[in-house]
Amino acid sequence: MTFDNGVPFISLENAVPFSWELFSHEMTSQEVSDNLAMLVSVLLTEPRITGLHIDIESFLVTYLEKGTFVDSVGQHIEKLLTVLDTSGAAAIETELRYLLGRGKGLTPSGDDHLVGLLAIHAATGVVSETFIETIKLLLQSESLTTDIGKEYLLYAIQGKFSSSVVGLSSALTQKPDIYMLKPLLLELLDMGHSSGIDTIFGMLLGLLARRRKLE
Numbered sequence: 533m534t535f536d537n538g539v540p541f542i543s544l545e546n547a548v549p550f551s552w553e554l555f556s557h558e559m560t561s562q563e564v565s566d567n568l569a570m571l572v573s574v575l576l577t578e579p580r581i582t583g584l585h586i587d588i589e590s591f592l593v594t595y596l597e598k599g600t601f602v603d604s605v606g607q608h609i610e611k612l613l614t615v616l617d618t619s620g621a622a623a624i625e626t627e628l629r630y631l632l633g634r635g636k637g638l639t640p641s642g643d644d645h646l647v648g649l650l651a652i653h654a655a656t657g658v659v660s661e662t663f664i665e666t667i668k669l670l671l672q673s674e675s676l677t678t679d680i681g682k683e684y685l686l687y688a689i690q691g692k693f694s695s696s697v698v699g700l701s702s703a704l705t706q707k708p709d710i711y712m713l714k715p716l717l718l719e720l721l722d723m724g725h726s727s728g729i730d731t732i733f734g735m736l737l738g739l740l741a742r743r744r745k746l747e
Contacts, residue, residue, distance in 0.1 A: 554654035554691050554698060559705055561746040567704050568739050574714050575732070582733050583641030583726035584634065595740070609645075613741055616649075616659045624666045632670065632685075633677035641730045643681035647688045648734020649741070651701035654691035658741040664689055696720045696728075701735055 559567075575588055582588070584605050591609070594601055601607045612627040628646075635641030646667070653659045668689055671682050687693065693701070700716040721728040 554651060554701060556655060556657050559656045559742055564739060564743045564746060570710055570713050571704060571736060574717050578721060580729040583730050588733060616663050616741055617745060618660055619662045621662050621666055624663050628667050628670055637725060638678055638680045639684055639727055640677055640681055641726060643677050643685055644727050644730030645734040647684055648731040649738045650688040651693050651697050652735050652738025655701050655705035656742055658738050696723060697731060704735055
């Protein structure tokens with residue numbers, strides 16, 4: 533910032549532009565395991581319930597131990613993880629219809645879960661082309677969610693996200709340490725009433741999906 537005749541003047545000539553777009557790269561099995569462990573360790577010190585009333589610790593225990601989900605939300609999330617990288621359009625559509633618009637707020641919790649999932653997909657590729665085509669068709673042809681939720685998801689399909697989402701999803705798909713990851717996660721947790729934790733849960737699903745592909 534400089535002053536011109538006593539008037540403050542800000543020059544952006546040497547500013548570095550921020551990219552709101554995520555770019556894909558591969559993750560190894562070890563990187564996925566390490567980053568999942570770090571994410572979970574931070575989440576367990578900041579316990580939150582998602583907007584769809586999912587207790588993340590309980591969800592992880594049931595999923596990783598191959599238990600049985602007794603609630604419909606858990607059952608649909610588990611099913612989503614089994615179909616998101618397939619070409620089964622009908623099964624994918626069923627799970628997307630369950631999540632789109634589900635929950636309260638300008639961006640319903642189900643939408644936020646999908647945004648977080650799509651952020652990990654943009655960074656490391658976890659869903660099929662059929663999944664992308666199906667969600668895009670549903671959003672463009674039907675009114676399944678709020679106008680804002682729809683716009684966020686259409687941008688997410690293009691790999692474009694808010695700075696907080698870009699920061700955390702980039703870290704989760706690279707080689708962060710806990711001191712780098714925690715502030716990024718806490719920043720996103722503070723977003724909205726439950727949008728932050730809902731989006732982070734979606735990222736967790738994305739990493740679980742990547743882990744599943746590498747098994």
